[in-house]
Structures are given as structure tokens and as C-alpha cells.
Amino acid sequence: MNKKDTQYWQDISQKWLQSKDAERKELLNNKLEELKNLLRFHENRYYVQNNPLLADEEYDRLYGFLNKYELAHPDKITPDSPTQRVGVTVIKDFPKVLHLAPMLSLQNSYNSNDLIDWDRRVCELLGTEAVEYCVEPKFDGASISLIYSHNQLERGATRGDGVTGDDITVNIQRIKSLPLHIPLSSFGIDQVEIRGEVLMTKTAFYDYNQKLMEEGLPPLANPRNAAAGTLRMKDPSEITKRNLEAFVYHVSFIQQIPQQQVSNKLNTHAGVLEALWDMGFRSPVKEMKLFKGILEVVNYIQSFEKQRDNLPYEIDGMVIKVNSIAQQEHLGMTAHHPRWAIAYKFKARQATSKLLDVVYQVGRTGAVTPVAKIKPVQVGGVTISSISIHNADYIQEKDLMLGDTILIERSGDVIPQIVKSMPDLRDGSQKPIVYPTKCPVCHTPLFKPEDESVWRCINKNCPAQAVEGIIHFVSKDAMDIRGLGEANVRRLFDLNLLDDIPGIYQLNYKKILHLDGMGEKSVASLQDAVEESKTRPLYRLIYALGIRYVGEITAKTLANNVSHLMEFTSLDEAALMQMEDVGEKVAASIHSYFYNPNNRAMLNKLETLGVNMKNDRKVAPTGSFAGQTFLFTGTLTQFKRSEAELRVESLGGKILSGVSAKLNYLVVGENAGSKLEKAKRLSSIKILSEEDFLKLLPT
């Protein structure tokens, strides 16, 4: 397929996508074959080349045009129509395996009318007035098929083309929410094929990206890509590191034990979900809801969409399924999807845009970060016009050029990312992105250590680094100095009223009072905030210093190991590496920071100015929670979570970031989710209500 062809099909796609109803009617009557070829072209891009040119939603709309037309004109359906098959050929290198039942996909809907129409068809086919529906989340991950025989996990596979997938059993075995052994025989079953979705939770994804960025690597675009990519990794130990989870939601094949009855729990979809749960799977039993008619379903789905961002994992919609399995069997399937289920898709989080320009920002560690200026585009209700593109390697990896069409995504709270560029759409006007060789602020030549991908300004007096360092120091998670937000820091810096971090504690408030928009009240509260910040706990100061590779978690570890900050000036790398989670790279960075005479002088100055450098809690592990680990989940009603965590730490306990065998207590607030479910499966963890926790606290 050459570029001309690609451009041709892209133009045809736009023609169809932008067509008004009357115009599309014309097109369908006269150019049906064109639409079929267009869909074939995009299927090939998606499944074979793994390189789609359209957002999923756009493809679904095109597919919908054909499907709707064929429903109204069944005589026009040809056996080779894209609606008449399950999928297309896969490329990849894991062993190929046949699914026991084809892995069909779901029909999509985008509004309540689509659902009402679908319900009408279901009722007609079943000859009833109303149908019972089961509604559950549409998990946004990578779909898998699992075969269990004689109570054992036999095989795990990717969807592939729906008929043949990749055998990824070795990786599947590492996913802790998938049991390796299940009590199938007690349900009268010999063998089953189960379908589900592998996910990376938002926190696991955030932590993973955080780690990548701390190592100077670019983050991944979304948890779905992270999960799908991890599943296909050749090193199964990566799965363990990346904390994948899985939900299962469908049984596609059952072989019963001869002369035995299959449990009648399996007569409804809700019963199947319960049975899966009872077997030890994570199925959406808690997340699903039953309804007697479609209007209630519509209300529920619309209210659920508002909750989307509160879930611990990404969902891209809801799935509505006929609850009775007998009715499901009566309805059957088309070649492409079951007639008894439909997906309702939420607002898309991807969009296409154009890369217009690249500007370069200098961070507090001197790292020069390219930022793409893009044609403003709405994604999930937010207009995006700038996106970080991390470093030169990233630009090369994503094959970005000025003027390129790009696919962008903003999933949940994650900062927007470029998913990919579309080099096939280049028309010759695109220009390469030329990386600067000098700092855009102080013009010092940039430097890049051989083993890193980031170019840096190494001029310690670079004004950009100074101002970014101050902005980080005063930020919310660091010293939290309100009234000294980013804009104010830049302004004071430009006016020479603030030059460096110690300068925060030597501000000339009289001069500030005369600045536009600064009244007595705001200056007084700024002064209070600056004073208050002097008493922050040591870990916040350590984090605020902006030492490379020292995020909040490492800052806490460091603080817990000393009683005064300046002890770090006499610790060598070996001593630092004794501390939890401090590896070679982190130790080297901390050591070089405290070895630097300018930094030492700056810290001495801060102490003279009254900033707390002591850690009174170093000897804490003698408290009543010494040696115990805690985790809070759900909404607490009597404490703020941060307060509760502080109480635990002040009694010598430790807060963990996730449920694992190392956890002693999980304290459960309202609406607790996956952490609670996970903890229930580890018998060593004690699950406490908020009241139980209160009772443990000394009076």
C-alpha cells in the first residue's frame, strides 16, 4: 500500500464521515462497494499492521453506515462484506492457537435511541414485551480467552483475529487475579472457555509511568496500551512488575462431565458472573446491575458515565446483556457479534489533530523538554493545545514531524499523550523537528550523557533552572506555600525580588505590597504561608529540593533514615543504597547533590533562616504500630486519608501503596473497591472498618 493509496482512503473516510444524511443515502445507494473497500482498508491497518488511521469511534461509525444499510437491504449483503466475518489475519510471533468458540466483538451504540432500537429488535425476536437486562462496565483493556480443563488453567490466549489468537499462557499465569486452579467439577463441568479483559489499574499505570519518568523515560499513553503491551512481553517477570489485573465476564464454551448436571446457576448471565466469582475469578458481580426494561438501563448508564473517573480502572462504556441464557441462545449471533448484547460507548478520549510547532522548556534539573503545540482539539471535554513530547528519542520513536497528523489521547487524570503520528498522511510539506544544541534560555551548549535520552543545560546559573526549582519548592506536594503559585514566582523572579530558594525566606514584603494586584491582605497571608512552611516535616523539604530521581516516596524513605538533613553530607553511596528502594542511580544522584558545595551552602542558609531540617520521628518504630503495615481504601468518614496515614506513621506503622502479602491491615471506608476484593483473597491481611481502626488508636 503506497502513500497515495493511504491518502486516497483517508480522503474517502472523511467524505463518508462528514456526509449529511441525504448525501450519505446517495452514497450508500451508489457507492456501497467503496464503503466496503474502505472498511477493509481500515481493518487491515488496525489488525494486520497494528497501525490504525482512525479513532475507534470513527471506524465504528463507518461500520455502522454499512451495517444499517444492510439491515434495511438484506439482498445487498455479499458474503465478503466486512460485516460477514469475525476478523482478519494476525501478525505476531507467539504460537497461534484456535479459540474453542470464535471471539466475537460487540455491536456499539452511542446514544439512548440506539439502545431503544436494539431493545425493540430483541423484544421482537423473542416475542416479548420486556426483557431482563444485565448491565456491567465495558472494561478498557486487552481481551483474553482462558481454557480450564479438569479444574486447571490449560491455556490463555489473546483475541487475535477472533478465530486464532496468540498463546500467552506463560504471561497469563503471572496475573494474580486469575486463578490457576478452579473447582469446575463441582459445577458439573469438564472444560470451559472463559473470556475476560486484562487491565492495568489507574494507580498501577500512574506508578509505572512515574517510575519510567523518574528514570528519564517517556510515559505510556494509556493503561490499555500498557496492559496489551505487557501481555505480549517475552519476559513474564515484567507482568509481575507491572501489576496487571483481570476481569472475566463471559463463558463461551462448556463441556459438561458426562452423566452430570451442569449447575443451574449458569442459566442466567448474572448467575454465570456469580459462579465465576465463586470459582475464584474477579467477575463484575459487584459492578453489574439487573433491570426489567431498557428505559431503566438508559438512566443507569447515563448516571454511571458521571462516575467513570472515580473507578480504579478505565472503562470505555457499559455492556448490556440479555440476562436469560435461554433467551441469549434463542437470539444467537451474527457473524460479527452476538444479538443478545450491545456496548454503549462513553465519550471518546482520543482525537486526531495536527502538530504545528515544538517549543523547548528547561526544567529544574536542566532537562530540556520539547513541548508540541498542536491544533487545539477537544478530548473528553477538555481542549488540548500543548503536549509534552519528552525527548529526542521519543520524537524519533513516534516518528514525529512538524505538520504531521497525530492521534492524541487523554485518559482519566493522565496528562495527554501522543499515541502515534500518521506518516502515511504526509504530503511533502512536513518538516523535521530540529532539536536545539543550546539552552533556549541561557544559550549554554546542551549536554547529553551517553546512557540517557535527555539533553540538559549544565549551567548551574541558568535562570530557567533557578525559577523552575523555586516553583517546585513551593508547590503543593513540596513546601506548599500558598500565594506563591507559579505565576507569582515567575513575576517576582523577573522583577529580581526573588532569585533563589533561600530568597523565599528573605522576601521584601514592602516592595511586594506595591505590585499590581497585591493588597495588604494577600501579602499578609503570603507572609503567613512562608512562615508556616518552615515547620514542614523533613520529607517534604527533601522532596522540595528537587534532587534528580527523588520523588515523594524516595523522599519519605530518606527522611526516615536520618534525624537531621545534613547527615546526608556524610553518607556515601553504599550507605545510601542500604535504604529501601534506593538503587545505584538514585544513590549517585543524592550523593552528588549533597557533595556539591553550592548546595550545602544553600542548605545551611535555609537552616539559618529557620527552615526545619530535623526529623523527630526517626526513632518512631517503637510506637504501638511498630513493624505493622497499613493501607486505607474507600472514603473515610471520620478522618481525611492523609490524617489517618499520619496517625499510623506517628505510631511507628508504615503505609503501603497496594495490597500484597506484606500488608497487615486494610482499613476499609465507604465504597471500597478492588483493593478490598484483593485483600479478601489473602488470608494474612486483617480487614478493619474505620471503627475497628479507631479502637486500635491510643486514647
Ligand code: IVH
Ligand atoms: S462480552 C460474546 N462484556 O469489548 C460477547 N465484552 O468491543 C463477548 N469487553 O471484544 C463480549 N468489557 O473484549 C463483554 N463486560 C464486557 C466487556 C467486554 C469489555 C470487550 C471485549 C469485546 C470488546 C468489544
